[in-house]
Amino acid sequence: MQAITIDALNPQSRFVLTNMPRPTLNAGEVLINIKAFSINPMDVAAKLGLLGSPFSDNWSFPLVLGWDMAGVIVAVGDGVTDYQVGDRVFGGLPSNHAGNNGSYAEFCVTPTTELAKTPAALSDAQAAALPIAGMTAYQAITESLNVQPGQKLLIQGGAGGVGSLAVQLAKLRGAYVAATAGPAHTQLLQALGVDQVIDYHQVQPADVLHDYDGVFDTVGDIDGGLATLKPTGKLITVAAQPTAAQLAQPQSVAFQFTHGTTAMLDALAKHLADGALTQPIETLPFSAASVQAAQERVAGRHVTGKLVITH
Numbered sequence: 001m002q003a004i005t006i007d008a009l010n011p012q013s014r015f016v017l018t019n020m021p022r023p024t025l026n027a028g029e030v031l032i033n034i035k036a037f038s039i040n041p042m043d044v045a046a047k048l049g050l051l052g053s054p055f056s057d058n059w060s061f062p063l064v065l066g067w068d069m070a071g072v073i074v075a076v077g078d079g080v081t082d083y084q085v086g087d088r089v090f091g092g093l094p095s096n097h098a099g100n101n102g103s104y105a106e107f108c109v110t111p112t113t114e115l116a117k118t119p120a121a122l123s124d125a126q127a128a129a130l131p132i133a134g135m136t137a138y139q140a141i142t143e144s145l146n147v148q149p150g151q152k153l154l155i156q157g158g159a160g161g162v163g164s165l166a167v168q169l170a171k172l173r174g175a176y177v178a179a180t181a182g183p184a185h186t187q188l189l190q191a192l193g194v195d196q197v198i199d200y201h202q203v204q205p206a207d208v209l210h211d212y213d214g215v216f217d218t219v220g221d222i223d224g225g226l227a228t229l230k231p232t233g234k235l236i237t238v239a240a241q242p243t244a245a246q247l248a249q250p251q252s253v254a255f256q257f258t259h260g261t262t263a264m265l266d267a268l269a270k271h272l273a274d275g276a277l278t279q280p281i282e283t284l285p286f287s288a289a290s291v292q293a294a295q296e297r298v299a300g301r302h303v304t305g306k307l308v309i310t311h
């Protein structure tokens with residue numbers, strides 16, 4: 001199969017197109033012909049050598065990175081009863097996938113517990129954009145923060161992969177939503193239903209927001225978020241480890257490790273298919289140059305929604 005690989009984990013290494021054997025199918029897994037995959041900040045961290053165990057435990061070179069994907073099942077392993085050859089699916093690879101089994105390739109194998117079926121109304125590119133960003137937003141809004149109707153919620157980084165879905169999920173739960181973004185993203189966030197867009201280049205959130213019930217931090221600005229919260233408020237971050245001083249504040253502060261499920265993927269895909277959610281995506285064709293460019297743009301931290309590579 002064709003895969004897009006790197007030979008070392010450092011800023012200088014370049015993505016190249018490589019021919020390599022398909023990964024081996026094991027019991028409980030399916031073999032997927034990948035139609036689209038998306039790029040996440042964790043892929044960038046992986047390339048820089050910043051992801052340790054368990055992520056890198058089974059890696060070898062040339063290394064195929066990538067977790068999110070959508071495609072079609074071409075073979076099923078022993079014991080698989082709920083999926084068949086020909087099913088359109090989307091989801092992820094295990095955190096500790098083998099070095100030849102990332103999503104930047106033509107084929108991957110993954111346990112069915114990592115997957116959901118792609119609704120007919122969704123393209124492979126739309127489905128491939130959902131898994132990590134969607135499940136992170138979904139867990140934060142519906143579980144970690146358990147957002148309730150009428151609550152005031154700040155989402156820091158409203159235009160990114162996670163933030164653009166989180167603002168909409170919070171609106172679906174009836175919250176009043178403020179979100180930070182650069183000026184290029186004001187109109188997008190208004191179109192996604194955000195009640196108050198804050199240009200963080202001009203204004204600190206706490207200059208204009210007070211006594212908020214919750215903060216979802218996707219950029220690593222815990223102090224900025226805490227300053228907007230009422231004493232009983234709650235901050236969930238996915239982008240920085242809280243310090244002892246931050247944890248000692250009267251407000252609740254916690255880092256969310258995302259644990260996605262098929263039920264979350266199903267719920268997100270249903271919302272996208274019926275129009276309750278929209279996800280900004282930009283597609284690029286399958287090539288080493290596309291992956292190189294997409295990784296560099298995600299590393300730059302100003303993408304709109306998700307970058308998706310399509311076969």
Ligand SMILES: NC(=O)c1ccc[n+]([C@@H]2O[C@H](COP(=O)([O-])OP(=O)(O)OC[C@H]3O[C@@H](n4cnc5c(N)ncnc54)[C@H](OP(=O)(O)O)[C@@H]3O)[C@@H](O)[C@H]2O)c1
Nearest residue numbers: 041136157159160161162181182185238239258301302303
């Ligand atoms: N803990 C977990 O389980 C977990 C899971 C998934 C992701 N993450 C982490 O969550 C973070 C967000 O992921 P993502 O996929 O959403 O990233 P992303 O798509 O790369 O986010 C990019 C967005 O961040 C915004 N941004 C950058 N600096 C900002 C600032 N200072 N204030 C407000 N907005 C800012 C940009 O908006 P502008 O262009 O408008 O500035 C851009 O739209 C990453 O750090 C990722 O590693 C953690």
